[in-house]
Amino acid sequence: MKTIKLIIVLLISSYFISCSSDDDSETTEMPEAIVAKRIDNLHAPQTGGQGQPVGGNFTKFDFATGQITSSNTDWDIAFRGTTIAVNGGTSTGTADEPIRNADVIVAITTNTFGEVKEAPDASEFTADADGTFAIPTGSGNGWYNYNPQINVISPIAGKILVFKTRNNRYAKVEILSYYKDAPTTPDPSSDIARYYTFNYVYNPNEGNKNLE
Amino acid sequence: MYRIILTLTICYSSIYSQNDTSEKALNTTKTNYLEEVIISATRTKRQLSSLPLPVTLISKSQILKSGTIRLNEILNEQTGIISIADESGFEGIQMQGISSDYIMILIDGVPLIGRSSGNLDLGRITVGNIKQIEVVKGPSSSLFGSEALGGIINIITETPKTEQHKGIVSHRIGSFNTQDSNLNFSKRKKKLGYHFFINRLQSDGYDLRPDIPGQTVDPFDNYTFQGKLWYNFKDNLSLFASGRYYFQNQELNLFLDEINYNGTSDLDEWNTQIRLDHRPSSRLKFQYEFYYTNYKAGELLTNPNSNEVLSQSNFDQHLLRPEVRSTFSFSPKNDLTAGIGWNHETLNRTFFDEEVGFDSQYVFLQYDFYPLKNINIITGARFDNHSEYQSQFSPKISLKYDLTKNLSLKTSTGYGFKAPDFRQLYFDFTNSAVGYTVLGYNVATDKLQEFIDLNQIADVVVDLDELNQPLKPESSIGFNFGTTYKTRKLLIEVNFFRNEIENLIDTRVIARKTNGQNVFSYTNFNNIFTTGLELNTGYKLTENINLNLGYQLLYAKDKNVLDRLEDGDFFARDPATLETFRLSKSDYFGLLNRSRHTINFKVFYDIPSWDANINLRINYRSKYGLINNTAGGNDILDIFDPFVEGYAITNLSINKAIYKSYKLQIGANNLFDYTDVQNISNLAGRQIYGKIEVQF
Numbered sequence: 055m056k057t058i059k060l061i062i063v064l065l066i067s068s069y070f071i072s073c074s075s076d077d078d079s080e081t082t083e084m085p086e087a088i089v090a091k092r093i094d095n096l097h098a099p100q101t102g103g104q105g106q107p108v109g110g111n112f113t114k115f116d117f118a119t120g121q122i123t124s125s126n127t128d129w130d131i132a133f134r135g136t137t138i139a140v141n142g143g144t145s146t147g148t149a150d151e152p153i154r155n156a157d158v159i160v161a162i163t164t165n166t167f168g169e170v171k172e173a174p175d176a177s178e179f180t181a182d183a184d185g186t187f188a189i190p191t192g193s194g195n196g197w198y199n200y201n202p203q204i205n206v207i208s209p210i211a212g213k214i215l216v217f218k219t220r221n222n223r224y225a226k227v228e229i230l231s232y233y234k235d236a237p238t239t240p241d242p243s244s245d246i247a248r249y250y251t252f253n254y255v256y257n258p259n260e261g262n263k264n265l266e
Numbered sequence: 267m268y269r270i271i272l273t274l275t276i277c278y279s280s281i282y283s284q285n286d287t288s289e290k291a292l293n294t295t296k297t298n299y300l301e302e303v304i305i306s307a308t309r310t311k312r313q314l315s316s317l318p319l320p321v322t323l324i325s326k327s328q329i330l331k332s333g334t335i336r337l338n339e340i341l342n343e344q345t346g347i348i349s350i351a352d353e354s355g356f357e358g359i360q361m362q363g364i365s366s367d368y369i370m371i372l373i374d375g376v377p378l379i380g381r382s383s384g385n386l387d388l389g390r391i392t393v394g395n396i397k398q399i400e401v402v403k404g405p406s407s408s409l410f411g412s413e414a415l416g417g418i419i420n421i422i423t424e425t426p427k428t429e430q431h432k433g434i435v436s437h438r439i440g441s442f443n444t445q446d447s448n449l450n451f452s453k454r455k456k457k458l459g460y461h462f463f464i465n466r467l468q469s470d471g472y473d474l475r476p477d478i479p480g481q482t483v484d485p486f487d488n489y490t491f492q493g494k495l496w497y498n499f500k501d502n503l504s505l506f507a508s509g510r511y512y513f514q515n516q517e518l519n520l521f522l523d524e525i526n527y528n529g530t531s532d533l534d535e536w537n538t539q540i541r542l543d544h545r546p547s548s549r550l551k552f553q554y555e556f557y558y559t560n561y562k563a564g565e566l567l568t569n570p571n572s573n574e575v576l577s578q579s580n581f582d583q584h585l586l587r588p589e590v591r592s593t594f595s596f597s598p599k600n601d602l603t604a605g606i607g608w609n610h611e612t613l614n615r616t617f618f619d620e621e622v623g624f625d626s627q628y629v630f631l632q633y634d635f636y637p638l639k640n641i642n643i644i645t646g647a648r649f650d651n652h653s654e655y656q657s658q659f660s661p662k663i664s665l666k667y668d669l670t671k672n673l674s675l676k677t678s679t680g681y682g683f684k685a686p687d688f689r690q691l692y693f694d695f696t697n698s699a700v701g702y703t704v705l706g707y708n709v710a711t712d713k714l715q716e717f718i719d720l721n722q723i724a725d726v727v728v729d730l731d732e733l734n735q736p737l738k739p740e741s742s743i744g745f746n747f748g749t750t751y752k753t754r755k756l757l758i759e760v761n762f763f764r765n766e767i768e769n770l771i772d773t774r775v776i777a778r779k780t781n782g783q784n785v786f787s788y789t790n791f792n793n794i795f796t797t798g799l800e801l802n803t804g805y806k807l808t809e810n811i812n813l814n815l816g817y818q819l820l821y822a823k824d825k826n827v828l829d830r831l832e833d834g835d836f837f838a839r840d841p842a843t844l845e846t847f848r849l850s851k852s853d854y855f856g857l858l859n860r861s862r863h864t865i866n867f868k869v870f871y872d873i874p875s876w877d878a879n880i881n882l883r884i885n886y887r888s889k890y891g892l893i894n895n896t897a898g899g900n901d902i903l904d905i906f907d908p909f910v911e912g913y914a915i916t917n918l919s920i921n922k923a924i925y926k927s928y929k930l931q932i933g934a935n936n937l938f939d940y941t942d943v944q945n946i947s948n949l950a951g952r953q954i955y956g957k958i959e960v961q962f
Contacts, residue, residue: 107781108781147780164835164837166837166845166846166847166848167845167846185724185725185780186724186725186778190778191778192775192778192783192784193784194775194784194901195775195778195784199896199901200896201893201894201895201896201897202700203353203354203893203894204893204897206896206897208896208897208898208899209839209899210837210896210899210900211836211837211838211839211846211898211899211900212835212836212837212846212848212899212900228845228846230839230844230845231844236844238841238842238844239841239897239908240897251844253845
């Protein structure tokens with residue numbers, strides 16, 4: 055029985071491969087494997103806040119390498135405090151923000167991470183613009199809630215950020231924590247904020263919306 | 267025959283009285299009713315058991331036996347009523363799952379003002395001069411207007427009973443150096459009657475967290491003075507006047523960033539009521555009433571080293587209310603009541619630009635009749651015209667059907683409303699530490715424009731034209747259906763309730779500031795319901811032992827949340843993996859600070875041979891959510907969120923009379939010393955007390 059199953063699997067895969075090669079006559083390469091990773095403790099410091107003017111450099115992230123980068127061009131998204139910038143659109147006008155030099159856009163979807171199987175329609179994506187970030191700032195507006203009673207920033211469950219990267223690839227991100235080492239119940243007096251932990255899935259195949 | 271005479275006596279002597287006043291006290295020598303009488307439900311005197319509404323009466327003897335000293339304590343022991351602190355620590359009463367904002371508190375028929383974030387702290391009210399407490403559950407706006415959406419609690423204070431001078435003095439001393447002293451003094455003679463009352467309460471406060479500096483409750487002392495006067499000009503014309511003054515001083519200590527800030531918190535409250543009762547004929551009665559009240563609160567916190575002021579706030583509210591009421595009796599037990607009045611209310615406080623005022627005029631009408639011998643119907647309505655919001659029409663109907671001598675059914679339905687309060691309309695507050703702003707609805711457009719002119723606004727997220735529509739009052743439709751079975755030994759009352767509340771006012775984001783924070787303002791959006799079952803039983807086990815058991819089952823939920831849950835819009839985070847999963851309807855617990863189950867159990871044991879009695883009361887509330895645990899990934903209370911654990915508080919009291927004029931009492935509140943340091947700061951540990959009362 056086992057061998058028969060294996061043969062069927064082989065037949066199916068070769069069928070799909072041949073299909074895709076029919077569609078995409080230029081290349082017969084196998085599609086690159088989808089990357090699923092977790093980033094721990096991405097540090098996103100800022101200066102000011104608490105009523106003072108906010109400043110400081112953003113921490114930039116590149117989906118293609120899956121790494122933080124100091125490059126001024128090869129980045130997709132950037133973090134500073136609770137603010138997330140995309141490398142697309144125009145400057146928002148906040149101090150010390152990175153120069154946009156690509157077309158990264160983002161769509162905020164409401165779902166579980168696993169159920170976002172495909173990037174949404176182009177109409178749902180936006181870029182940063184003068185005065186507004188594509189991922190809105192402020193409690194309850196974008197990716198987080200701020201609870202003044204316990205003074206804790208919590209990612210809103212079910213907010214999945216889908217990005218179209220600067221190289222026309224798609225990625226989905228779920229932010230898990232804003233505190234160092236992602237404590238289950240953050241204690242603002244002992245846990246250090248501005249450390250992002252997030253899961254992401256990146257499809258390295260150009261234009262391919264599949265995010266499973 | 268005797269019953270008829272009694273009924274006539276009640277009808278003709280003082281049926282119309284707002285509180286138990288002049289004529290009953292002055293014109294008749296007979297002061298003991300065969301049955302308990304309640305006046306808040308209809309604004310006429312009615313026998314408690316004859317009413318078609320869910321009402322609770324707490325008698326003086328129950329208050330005295332229980333050894334409670336403040337109103338919140340005794341109310342907390344009644345079925346379906348709990349005294350709670352909200353997430354900011356403000357205390358108030360919750361009834362049928364409806365919070366303090368929507369429950370009107372009256373003293374002798376006139377309303378109290380002075381709320382903190384909507385909560386009226388009943389710890390302000392001493393029970394030392396209370397004759398009885400009347401609680402009417404369900405919408406009562408048809409008689410009392412705004413704020414009576416969820417029901418009313420009317421405190422009836424003492425009246426002079428005898429022609430001799432009668433004085434009672436008592437002193438109670440307890441844990442935390444809590445000392446409560448009372449002096450009651452009354453007399454009536456021919457045309458004149460009076461009652462004077464003084465209460466003083468002091469406490470050193472308590473500290474649930476000795477490990478951190480400062481106390482949980484700082485030391486305070488407060489005084490209540492009340493004087494009441496009756497005078498009969500003629501048999502059919504009498505005057506009633508009452509003045510009440512309450513003040514409290516509390517020390518404040520706050521440890522912040524290693525600095526011990528200190529200061530004071532002061533409360534002052536005045537109530538003045540004057541009423542003329544006129545009875546042109548035996549069937550017709552008029553009451554002309556004038557009421558004025560003022561509530562002031564001030565708080566100041568400074569750094570003692572630098573004299574720098576950390577925070578200062580003031581609150582000064584006034585209410586003036588003339589009202590005329592009239593009742594015409596077509597026949598005994600067939601009454602038409604009408605009223606007309608005017609409310610003038612002002613408030614000046616920190617975070618308001620200027621003093622603001624409301625004016626409203628109202629009329630109400632009520633018809634109370636028996637279409638059949640065993641069916642009573644009370645129907646009525648009230649119309650409120652208001653300077654700041656839409657006029658309101660509040661109808662109500664209730665019906666009682668006596669199936670047998672022991673068994674009756676009652677049902678009532680009505681409309682209730684609460685006007686937007688001053689804070690929701692005029693607040694202008696910016697949190698200096700974090701940078702967010704909260705604006706009252708009526709000032710939001712102008713204030714927002716000021717921020718825009720200062721280039722502080724990044725983005726306006728609502729349609730500003732929308733803000734020009736007036737904010738709607740919160741409104742509810744309440745329904746009660748119950749049955750009562752009563753024999754000499756047994757009482758069983760069951761009541762099903764449902765309150766559908768619409769246009770609940772809450773904050774929403776109206777703009778984003780350039781500092782990344784939000785500008786909030788108020789709007790109507792939530793629709794909630796509270797529904798459940800109340801059960802009240804009493805059983806006379808022996809001649810000397812009475813048992814009482816009360817239970818409330820409660821579901822209180824937000825309908826918008828239920829709709830969004832159906833759409834799959836809510837998620838929660840797995841605490842282990844931090845990944846999210848979708849919530850279903852059954853995962854939703856409901857509104858904050860609502861316990862599914864509350865139970866009270868009481869035993870009263872009389873020992874006539876010793877002239878003593880003992881009572882034990884246990885109050886239980888099941889688990890509840892106190893704050894929006896956004897760490898769970900959403901802003902609703904789901905079953906995966908942390909809850910405040912359920913708990914029971916046991917109170918014990920022993921009373922003994924010596925000779926005729928002395929009474930001794932010892933007791934313990936919170937006998938088993940239950941505390942929840944993290945969540946319940948207003949629950950002190952065990953408090954032992956002793957009291958002596960002398961009558962002269």
